Amino acid sequence: MTAREREMAARRRAAILTDLGLHGSVRVQEIADRFGVSLVTARRDVVALARQGRLQRVHGGGVLVPTEADDGTRHGVIGVVIPSGHGYFQEILAGARQGAREAGVRLILATSYYDEAEESRIVDRLRRARVDALLIATARPTDQRLPSWFATLDRPVVLVERQCAARGVDYVRSEHEAGVEVALDHLAQEGHERVALAVLSSTPTSVRLIAGFETALAARSGMHAPFPPVTFVWEDQDLSQRNAALESLLDSCAATGTTAVIVHSDDDAVALLGLALERGLRIPQDLSIVAYDDVLAALGSVPLTAVAPPKYDVGRLAVSVAARRVTAGDRAATQRVRLVPRLVRRRSTAPPGTPPPGTTRTAPHDAGDRS
Template sequence: MIAEERRERILRELVLRGRVEVPEFAARLGLSGMTIRRDLAVLAERGLLRRVHGGAVLPDAADAPAIGARGIGSSGRPIATIGLIVPDATYYFPPVIRGASDAARAAGVRLVLGTTSYDAREEARQLIRLSESGVDAIMLVTARPQIDDQATWDTIAKIGTPVVLVERSAGGAPTSLRIDAVRSDHSYGAEIAVDHLAERGHRSVGLLCRESATAPWIVRGHARAIERWGLDPSAPVATAPSPRWGDGSTADVLRQFLDDCLAAGARAALVLPDDLALGLLGVAEERGLRVPEDFAIVAYDDEIASLASVPLTAVAPPKLAVGRRALETCFMRLEERDETPSQRTKLAPALNVRDST
């Protein structure tokens, strides 16, 4: 590492944490304390820091290196670089990415994106790639939870880079790992949907979920609300497989689910995700059912629910806020390192009521 690169790292550390401790910083970079002290002396002569016992702090004019000539915290010279690994960059995830990006821009942080295409093996490769590229921390959105999770925990332990899980539970991670997590409380989201339907007199509420990382939480929340309200426990709960090109499997599942609901006396359903809910609306209308008079539908995700022929009431996870909070959690971990306890944050979804209920 050349001298100017070392000094740049020192200034970034000062902006992040307000102080550089020579022994700890030298050990982290694998350098001698004498080398770091020489760099501190040079930077002090330039007026970019003030030396104190054991290290250095920001100068009395505390904006000098953040917004002074050094430009630390600008787009060209970020305070830190944080990786964001997502399964894909479409449908659900653009608001998460945008929330993280907005928070990164405000904090003077560079955001680097990687995708896994829902492949758990690619998840491990992306973690290693970003760590080796020198990112300061990583935000990891689940590829497929509980599919080779142990390999993910092993990789996180191996790379040593701070990791914040996004829309993923840290449950099951070894207690030796300090992992932060930020996610939507999808179980609560399912509960507010069932509450909404029960308050409108429905005594039986079906559930249809496409296979996804979100589905297990939705199933748990639906079951809790059914029990709490004393609703019919025999209401259909069904899973739709990921759609395959032109084979009609999704349409078959929708027809069967509606048949099962009507046979069980269920006149309402919660459906994950939006496009599946739109499909159920179409099947209901083909049968001559009026929505919501004969059958009520609540979608989960609220990406396109408002565009349905009957605008769908929908649960909206706080995707922007999740991305923003995850970035802020990464930044806090970089600022405070092991001085702050790990955080497991859940943010509550909201219910947007429209014509389908």
């Protein structure tokens, strides 16, 4: 098995475990259909995960490994509120399910849509369901102000991928500011001096990415942003505004000699890659791209180098914090946990002007188009 095949197998198996955590079971046929692999390959994935103790094989697929916490003995019920249909939070939920098994608690899931009114209704419904604690990726992105329902909730709340400076508020989040610095460190090592940032402005993560980007660049010599961070929206499946912003980003990169760009989120990084290739740009020879989130980055036509927040660990630790609150109450110390993302290097970054594979720097005009 080549290094590329091993990487794809690892990514596929991580996704299988995410589905297992969400649904409790996986089927070989569904794995084959989803990833476009043979039944033999899908079955091999299930066998490998079973040998690692990550799932239990059954006829036609696999199920969660039984644990003591699955014998009906539970020590609390925790409500989980996350944005609907977002791949990023599916991995957080998989970690939360693992944390629930370890803590002997049961999870009740509710999905929101980054809408404060809907979020308030969901929280009220979970209160009536008598949950013992709440994990929530709230729609409110600011650090200082909490949603109105927070003051009236009479049970522990743990913020997930959010934070608040208010007294006694627990949270577990990825330190996205440090994630941007991880990306800039990598690009600096590659020799990039002019670097841009583009973010999906409709998510709370964008605020932290911009802050981290500006702070990190201010502390560096030899690297700068030729223009302010680009923000764009993606609403109601209308991509025209997003694509226009990305096209403008490419124009600005060309006009300023910018050689690398960090893009949040993965969907938008893949879109930028496609627009760049349509222009005849070579990735990474003409422009290096770093995706932020690492949900879909490996599936780009040029697999994208990405910053990967520790999503699974965020979910797992958040449940642990909530379970401790349930058992210890006010005696438990406030916990504010920040986990640092890591860089996953793939083929979309290289030193500026690097010739394509199989060529030399003495004849860059023979490089051709990698796309």
